[in-house]
Amino acid sequence: MSVELRSSKKEIFLIGDIKYQITGSKLPSNGQVLAVLFYNIREVNLSINESANLTIRECIIYWEKARIPTKSLPNCVKKLVSLYQIWRDLQKNSKKTQDVFKQRRQEFLSNLNNLFDIAHVDALQLIKINEDRVFLQRQREPGRPGHLAGVDKKLTEKEEKTRLRNIEEEKRRVKYLSSLAPSTSSYEHPQRKSSSDSEITVLQENKSSSSGMSSKPDKICIRKNFMTPKLVAALDRCQLSVRDSVFIIEATIEALGHNTDEFPISKSSIHRIRTEMRRKRANAIKINFRYKVPDTVTVHWDGKLLPALDARKSKEERLPIVISYDNNEQLIAVPKLVNSSGSEQAQAVWNAIIDWNLEDRVQILCCDTTASNTGHINGACVLLEQKLGREMLVFACRHHVYELVLKSVFEVKISQVTTSPDIPLFKKFRENWKNVDAQKIEICREKLSCLNDSEINKLIEFYRSELIKEIARDDYRELIELSIIFLGGDTEKKFKIRPPGAMHQARWMARAIYSLKISLLSSQFNISNRDKAALLDVCLFIVTSYVKPWLQCILAVKAPHQDLCFLKSMKAYESIDKSISKAALQKFCQHLWYLTDEASVLSLFDDEVDQETKVKMVANLAKENPSAHIKRYIASKEELCGPLYGMSYL
Known part of the structure; x- marks a missing residue:
């Protein structure tokens, strides 16, 4: 057709x-x-x-x-x-x-x-x-001059002979391997007796052609499985891809003088081994954790915006979930969230608890005080209590509360009209850092006139004692060092002002660190007198009334008494700066809901609470009419204006 x-x-x-x-x-x-x-x-x-x-x-x-x-x-x-x-x-x-x-x-x-x-x-x-x-x-010339010639018979015959010879050699190799199958199954390497530690592959060299030449003896090559758990952990820690891992491992084997054919260094082999070892390690961690975990544990969670794993230059919401007990912590899951609503977070935490068989052991919930976590109806805490079928002890993250206090104080003093994630004043300081001499520090002693020498020395001594302790993060240490410099306690010039770091709105500690740096180096930085005075007010609040309670608020038994002392200090701070005192009190009082009977009773184990107060607390617990606010305590205006603030915290 x-x-x-x-x-x-x-x-x-x-x-x-x-x-x-x-x-x-x-x-x-x-x-x-x-x-x-x-x-x-x-x-x-x-x-x-x-x-x-x-x-x-x-x-x-x-x-x-x-x-x-x-x-x-x-x-x-x-x-x-x-x-x-x-x-x-x-x-x-x-x-x-x-x-x-x-x-x-x-x-x-x-x-x-x-x-x-x-x-x-x-x-x-x-x-x-x-x-x-x-x-x-x-x-390749214009018009393609020339033509394909006929078939080259000699070359074709030569190639056909080569093809047939390769087929015969392949048949002999398969026959030889099948004959060695029983013996190789019982073979053990003298240095690695476990079958899981080595893979034995028998290879035969190409035999000579049928011209009558004697064939070479067969060679047995042992493929060694060198991927140990420690090596896999090192590759994961360095965040090496499978392709990069193959390049590095192959170069290392060659540098050590070994034959790369003896090791499984293909891309698929490395990927399979790493995946299998991760799975085994995860299962081992989960099994060991079940034997060590006590009857009462605390579950923590906090949403984070992290780089997506399936798309470049994109972000996705992740929820790290941590179990803590007896000064130990264990990360149990980092699930991906469709959104950051309370129901989505509660379901993710519940799935992790079920997966680790902790539904009978979780008794305490710890989270930020956002509406998605602490809402009356659709908050994650309420939904988790419904799933667990019992009431839980809720601990508010005190660092998050103090973060909001610092933010409100900063915004009262430093007016910002911007939708940018970065703070304009801090961005300007970072861009001009190359023109700043970090050794030329200016200490405004007149700003410390509200404190006597004994109070200043007491604060410096406290900060120095904190530096001796183990500090989880470098920016925490930097904040303490800057506080000592601002108070004039670095007479030996041991501390250095580090270059500016992260400064966007989500990095709450940037407000404290940047404010202290700009104030100490204000003579080299073009800043208006209004902003300079405002930053000095913020810095005075930070070093005298903020850093100390922030460092001590992480313990649940000390949190109730610590927060009451902070309220007293903020009330007394009215004599220094009324606007800061009002902003801090207003924001802090919005997060006093955790001071219920069941949370405040932990102060019985606080050494800083005197014996007389503890006796009164026990007497109040014996009353027949408990507090009407079982899960939330809302302070009245009379309570906040009463004699609670009679003493200074400094």
Whole structure:
């Protein structure tokens, strides 16, 4: 059955008739591959990529006949699709008569009969026969001069003999391996007796041809599994991808003088081993944790915006979930959240608790005081109590509360009119850091006139004692050091002012650290007198009334008494700065809901609470009418204005 090739409906702009196959005795031209491409598109109804793939496979047949190495198939397809896009652009502008478009169409037409070059980039070096090399060079000339010659019978016979010899050698190798199967199954390496520590692979060298030469003795090669748990942990710690791990491991093996063929260093092997060891390690951690965990534990959670694992330059909401007990912590899950609502967080925490079999042991919930966590109806804490079927002891994260206090104080003094995540004043300071000499520190002693020498020395002594203790983060240590410098306690110049770090709105400690740095280096920084005075007010609040309670608020038994002392100090701070006192009190009193009977009773174990107060607390607990606010305590205006603030905290 003949195929109709000539039809007015099948004429392609600038190309002409479509063709169902490539013909001729030359390497395919641009026009030929485009004609076949359009046949696959118009007649076979294939997509562009499918048509290009099919056309390239037909084109490669000619290149293989010419014994010329080609590029990889995806690169060849990409080249053909690019040629199609050039034609598509010309078709869109086919009605335009400007000279530039006419010139482009003429250049395209003149190039149709030229070679569609898909040769390997090093083809001239890879070709062994000089005639083939000359043929490729001639085909690359305009018009593709030259033709494919007939079949080289001598070369064909030589290749056929090589192919048959390889088949015979493969058969002998398979037969030899099958005969060694019983013996190799019981073989043990003298240094690694466990079968899990080594994989034994028997290889046979190529035997000599049938010319009568004696064959070499067989060689047994042992593939050693060197991927230990410690090595896998090191690769994960350095965040190396599978590809990077293969490069490093292979280079290390060669540097140590070993044969890389003896080790499983392929990409798939490394990926499989790392995945398996991670799974085993995770299961071991979970099993060991079940034997050590006590009957009462605390579950902590806090949402974080982290880089996505499945997309570049994108973020996703993650919820780290931690179990703490007896000064020990264990991360149990970091699930991905669809959103940060209370129900979503509660479900994620509940799934982690069930997965680790902790539903009967979790008695305390610790989280930030956001509405999604502490809401009356849809808060995560309320929903978790419903899932667990019992009331829980709720601990508010005191660092989060003090963060909000510092934010409110800072915004009262430093007016910001911006929607940027960065604080403009701090951004300006960081950009000018290269012009600042960190050794030229200016201490405003007149600002400390509200404190006597004994109070200043007491604060400096406290901060120095905190530096001796183990500090979890470097920015905590930096805040303490800056506080000592601001109070004039660094007489020996031991502390250095570090370059500015993170400063965006979410980094709450940046407000404290940046404020102290700018105040200490204000003589070298162009800042208005108003902002300078405001920063000094903020710094005085930080070093005298903020840092000390912030460092001591992490213990649940000390938190109630600590917060009451902070309230007293803020009431007394009215004599120094009323605006700061009002802002701090207003924000802090919004988070006193945790001071219920069940949470405040922990103060019985606080050494700083006197014995008389503890006796009164016990007497109040014996009353028949407990507090009406079981889960939340809301202080009245009379309580906040009463004699509670009679003593100073400094």
